[in-house]
Amino acid sequence: MKKSLIPGVILGLLAASLTPIAPTAFIASAYAATTPVTISTTNTSYVVGSQLHITGSSPAGKDITFKMVDSTGYVIHVDAIYGKDNNGQYSFDFTLPSNKTGTMTIIAGYGGASGEFALKNITVNNPSSNETGGSRGGGGGGGVYIPPTTSQPTDNSAGTVNLTAAIKESLSNGVVTVTFDSSKLTELMSSSATSASKVLVLDVKETGNTVKTELTTQVLSLLASKNEDVVLQVQTSIGAYNLPIKQLDVASIAREQGVSASDVKIAISMDKLQADKAAAVNSTASKQGWQVLSVPVDFTVSIVASDGTSKPINSFTRYVERSIPVQSTVNAKTATGVMYNEANGTFSPVPTLFTGVNATLFRKGNSIYTIIDNPKTFSDISGHWAKNDIELLASKLIVNGIENDKFAPDNNITRAEFAALLVRSLAVEEVKATGFTDVTAANWFSGAVGAAKAAQLIAGFEDGTFQPNAKITREQMVTMIIRAFQFAGKEVSSDSTVINKFTDRADISDWSKDAVAKSIAAGVIQGMTDTTFAPHENATRAQATLMLERMLQYLQFINK
Structure with missing residues (x-):
């Protein structure tokens, strides 16, 4: 288990955390000692970007600080883990940087004095280049860059x-x-x-x-x-x-x-x-x-x-x-x-x-x-079916409570409120709303409605209104979400016959049938039952949260 903060008492190990320290040879001589702390790795030679699994032991009741430096003494990573929770046994996984090769030194322990830490050297190679050493230190701090692997080809x-x-x-x-x-x-x-x-x-x-x-x-x-x-x-x-x-x-x-x-x-x-x-x-x-x-x-x-x-x-x-x-x-x-x-x-x-x-x-x-x-929860969602979904999107600053500690998950949500959530989910900048007779610059939702209109997420009604304070229906909500897919460049294909299983399919408005079918295909929404969709039923704040979460996951905008 990792700690969120590095213990301040481990001065010996952290003295050089923010500045380059002595080369490996000097580290070995300065810290050489017979020590109760041990370090083990699966191998001694690795390739860039691979997973390093470190295990070891220390006196029971002691926390362990882990640090890795390259051959010039440049700090690659510093972290802290609990050793005392497992009778002094510790375990740590670390992804090696994609841009560092050569000899690396692992330092692990609970203090800076003799016998309070251990050292282990490993070699990191890049099989795709002729580089066997060298460093990119001297100005980048302790952070390293690992190229994105979620959406881009890698070879x-x-x-x-x-x-x-x-x-x-x-x-x-x-x-x-x-x-x-x-x-x-x-x-x-x-x-x-x-x-x-x-x-x-x-x-x-x-x-x-x-x-x-x-x-x-x-x-x-x-x-x-x-x-x-x-x-x-x-x-x-x-x-x-x-x-x-x-x-x-x-x-x-x-x-x-x-x-x-x-x-x-x-x-x-x-x-x-x-x-x-x-x-x-x-x-x-x-x-x-x-x-x-x-x-x-x-x-x-x-x-x-x-x-x-x-x-x-x-x-x-x-x-x-x-x-x-x-x-x-x-x-x-x-x-x-x-x-x-x-x-x-x-x-x-x-x-x-x-x-x-x-x-x-x-x-x-x-x-x-x-x-x-930003871990976030609310006192009124304990035991609620959407608790995890609400906490997820609240932590990501997308949904807010009606009060600091209250979410009101079963309250209905309005058209303006859902437009604001959609705009926030997609990182669309707010702009002044124009073109709706019932939305003015004085309204709290003016910027969100304006942004939603500019992004073509909403269109309003034939009479020129948006009806911001009306409770949003399920079919209205999925129509906005499918437009959000289009805004994000994601097309959803579906067979319109998927709605035939609903006995109330005749109640689905013609303008929303395509969106309903696509939202079902994308897994954003399901029927209220196996045989009913309830297109005109008002959506709750919890239901809206769940649909937004599924939308973001379908777009690969958040982790699943």
């Missing part, structure tokens, strides 16, 4: 091509600038392997507080030469960004800037927030009672003119993935990614998938993102 047979050999990196004042060598890129893109490529990968070796990748119009043309739907995946120690090249209409953007397309370039930046900016994010999150699990990162994509002026590209027509490392393996049920709004100091949830110590966030725009942990 050439699945359509991935590595273009790292075609890039040049330079480091100045903590900023890593990545540019392309056009001749090398042309050579790589001419390979037959790129003809079916879906993802073009750049693995940036240098570390800094900012990584900026520059793409000229010539480079963009080369990247899209074999497949215009290709995604450029930039992997760094700060995080990763998956940019669909098709999203960049450089010619149109250049026209808006009043310059020639040949005079501009695209810059993808990942900026690890420092000092006051990072403190503002962390302080605001702490005031909400959340635990911050990652360094805040500002992701931007900008068009840069020849004179150096730049303009951010803040919205895309499809969801864009970006990934950031977290401090340790997280509880995917209570953790979530959030976007931070610097202008008003607020947070909003972002669809997030967790894989090991990597979090992948999905949104149609850029901003500052971080990961929080």
Whole structure:
């Protein structure tokens, strides 16, 4: 069992947690001792990205701190586990970084004095390269990046091509600038392997507080030469960004800037927030009672003119993935990614998938993102059939209680309330509502209804109203959800005959029959019974929560 905080008394092991420490040879001599603490690993040689299983023992009643450093003394991981719960026996699993090779030293123990810790060396190799050592330390802190594995191909047979050999990196004042060598890129893109490529990968070796990748119009043309739907995946120690090249209409953007397309370039930046900016994010999150699990990162994509002026590209027509490392393996049920709004100091949830110590966030725009942990429950859901579903989406900041400690799961939900939940689930920014005679700027739901309309999640009624305070029906709710699938780029196919099993199918409105059939096929909703659908029955807050959870899981926007 892991501890949420590292014990402060283990000073000897943690003295170098935040700064590079002595090389392995020095560590061994400094800590050499006969010790009651033991360390065992399944093997002594591993490959990058594989699972490391560590076991051992220490005096009963002692907690164990685990640390791993590379051959330069750079701290790769620090964590704490309970040893005293198992008569001094401990066990720990850790996914090795994908970007670290060479000799690694494991240090485990309960103190820094002689006999209170143990050491074990392992070797980590990368079978796909000739690198047998080296480090990327010296500026990245203790975090490591593990490329996303949830939605992207990982080998050439699945359509991935590595273009790292075609890039040049330079480091100045903590900023890593990545540019392309056009001749090398042309050579790589001419390979037959790129003809079916879906993802073009750049693995940036240098570390800094900012990584900026520059793409000229010539480079963009080369990247899209074999497949215009290709995604450029930039992997760094700060995080990763998956940019669909098709999203960049450089010619149109250049026209808006009043310059020639040949005079501009695209810059993808990942900026690890420092000092006051990072403190503002962390302080605001702490005031909400959340635990911050990652360094805040500002992701931007900008068009840069020849004179150096730049303009951010803040919205895309499809969801864009970006990934950031977290401090340790997280509880995917209570953790979530959030976007931070610097202008008003607020947070909003972002669809997030967790894989090991990597979090992948999905949104149609850029901003500052971080990961929080927010376990949440309510006093009135104990024993309720939707307890786990409510706690899940409340922890992810999607559903709120009617009071801090009350959720009212069996209360009906209104059309405006459900629109607000849907917009929040999809990370759609609120905009002023227009076009409805019964929604004004003074209404609390104006922004959510405006966003839902702009995203084509709602349409309203023929008389020009939205009827925000009306209780939402089951068929209205699934119609909105199917439109949400379309907004997210996910088409659902179904056989319309699936509704024939319902004896009340004639009561299903013609405008909702297709959505009802698709929602059943997607597993978002079921009948009220095996033979009835009850299309006009009002939905409860608990039912709405469950449908949103199923929607997010179907879209692969949260873990199952």
